[in-house]
Amino acid sequence: MMEVCGSSNVTLREFGSEQSLLSRPDGSASFIQGDTSVLAAAYGPAEVKVSKEIYDRATLEVLIQPKVGLPSVRERAQEQCVRETCEASLLLSLHPRSSLTLILQLIHDDGSLLSCFLNAACVALMDAGLPMSRLFCGVTCAIDADGQIITDPTAAQEKESRALMTFAIDATERRVMMSSTRGSFSVHELQQCIAVSQKASEKIFQFYRDSVRRRYSKTL
Secondary structure, three states: OEEOOEOOOOEOOOEEEEEOOOOOOOEEEEEEEOOEEEEEEEEEEEOOOHHHOOOOOOEEEEEEEOOOOOOOHHHHHHHHHHHHHHHHHEOHHHOOOOEEEEEEEEEEOOOOHHHHHHHHHHHHHHHHOOOEOOOEEEEEEEEOOOOOEEEOOOHHHHHHOOEEEEEEEEOOOOOEEEEEEEEOOOHHHHHHHHHHHHHHHHHHHHHHHHHHHHHHHHHO
16 A cells, blocks of 8 residues: 655655554554554553543553664653544543553654654554544654755654654644654744645545555455
8 A cells, every 4th residue: 555645845755554464453554654664553442450540531551662672761752742642532431441552663763753653553543443533643844954844854854954843633624733843943934834744634644545445445
C-alpha cells in the first residue's frame, strides 16, 4: 500500500501502511514515512489493575520501544504526546474500569518520528475497531536557516533546522489537538507551520481512506 504524496506547496515523503500484521493484539499496523518506520499494536479493552482503575472511563497506556536499549526521556515525552492525542480521540467513557494499551515499536528513524508514531497509532486504533470521535494524524515541520518550512523532514534536515514542530491534526475540523516544538521561531512562523500542517493532513487522511478502502474491498 504505497502512495506518493506531493504538490507544489506541500511535499511529503512516500507513505506505506499495512494493518493486522500481528495475531495477538486486537489491532496492529505498520506505518512508513520515507525511511522512517514504526510498528503499532493496540490491546483492549481488558482488565485493569486496581491502582490504575478509573471509574468513569478506560485507562489508556502508551509504551514506546526504542530500536535498542531501554526507553529514555525522549521516549517518555513522545509517549505523553501520543497518549494525550489518543485520549482526545477515543471514546474512553464507553469502557469504564478497563484498560487500553498501545505499544509503538521503532523500526527505523529517518526523521519526523513523532508524526510517524501518531499516524501508526491512529491506524492501529482503527484496526482494533475501538470507538473514536475523530481520526487524527501527525505532521512534522522544520524551519531551516533560511526560514524555509520543510514538511516531513528527514533526520539530516532536522539536524540542520533551527526549529522543529510536530502537530496532531483532527480529521473533522483540521484543528490542532497536540503540538510539540523545539528551537527558536516567531509567532508568525508557528502560524505558518500550523497552516502547512493542516494542508498536509488532507493528504494523510486521504491515504487513510484509500488504505481502508483497499483493505476491505478484498474482504467484502
